Amino acid sequence: MAQVTFTKHLKRFFPTLKDSEQVGGTTVREVLDDLDKLYPGFSGYVVDELGRLRRHVNIFVRQEPIYDREELSDKVGEADEVFIVQALSGG
């Protein structure tokens, strides 16, 4: 199972969110689907209603930013680490 680590900023909306979570899934999309089961409503913070990664959110797999921000089809391996972070922006 992949190990997902979250930006601490998401704890604001999901107070029970752990620092990291073991989830199933072979693609980024499936990882998010699994997280949504653990934390209902979670994916709505990370992707829009078309399933696209929000503009100021980044997901890293194996320390590389994912390539497919539209379909989230990037592969996730059993031993991979996934990071969900917010991109720098604003003021």
Add this chain to the structure above:
Amino acid sequence: MSDRLVLATKKGTLIFDRKNGRWTPRAISHPGIAVSYAAADPRDGTLWACMDNAHWGPALMRSKDDGATWEDASRIVYPKGARYIEQLIPDPKAMEEAGKPVTYKQAALMKVWALGFAGKDQPGVIHAGTLPGGLFTTRDAGETWELNRPLWNHPSRGGDLFAGEATSKNEWGGTPAAMAYGDFVPGIHSVTVDPRDSNHFYVAISSAGVLETRDGGKSWSGRNKGMLNDYLPQGEADWGHDPHFVTLCPAQPDRLWQQNHCGIFTSENGAAQWKRVSQPDVDVHFGFPIAADAKDPRTAWVVPLRSDQERMAISGGLVVARTSDGGASWQSFREGLPQEHCYDVIYRHSLDVSGDRLCFGTTTGNAYVSEDRGETWRCLGNTLPPIHSVRFA
């Protein structure tokens, strides 16, 4: 008169309480998150705040305990197949490409721009105006939201694009307010409900104009007769207008007021006919918000700015103008407002009235309150975040 104010700001929701004649702010709610609009449901006091969170997306939050705690309402979601006709961004390069074939985009929620509460005859019914131009309605106080398809599919917007290709010309232009979200799309910023009948309400769209429904949103008609615009070749066109805000007099709801890009307009017959009541190149003309008196249909207030080109305080000073004769004349009030080096802009939802009280907030973080129908003003704060909406609650 209300003793509570709710301000939506770039850094959260601010509530002010009036006690012993003093307005005092509470600790900010939603700290650090931009809030596009906040208001209280007048039927049950529930507070609503529209999150415009740059990172985690637009969302609605509500508080049923007067702002002590907030909870997520359901997200507004555009249904699959809700497409819109892609528009040219108004820049010279895009204009060169005019005449390109019609292309479509699937809609996704960019921002909730305004809420409109139905009356007591429709408990739980709330309307939400959004970018990119969809009106959503909840009938269960925010548990579920549904796109108003008759408006989305209106002939003025190309017809039913769920079904296929456009069957009519798209008359809805975009609003520059959408550019920060990466597209040039229309936005619904005013939902004005008739207090006599909640099935009768108006929406105002930048940039299209005003539409009216009399059957709870099942059918819509454009209501732009008499509107004038100064930026299109055909000044009296049915569409293409840029209302900045539309409101009505609750005691006489057939009296509407509209602050438009091209001046101040009023209607005495339920938007069947509009009349411009301001003059170009005079101080009281351009601006964003307008507030109507609850009882007197002839009285309204605006916070004018210097021209659509500059969009700055007039002569460096803040001014509020009031008409008491249906727009025939305007009286300007400056007492208590700074008169030098002001660069404040007052957004369309950032002026409100409650009885004799008024309040407005600005993009430079200033807020002012009047207790005497706008004639004199007191500062609520000079170091607030940029203010997106001001509502008595």
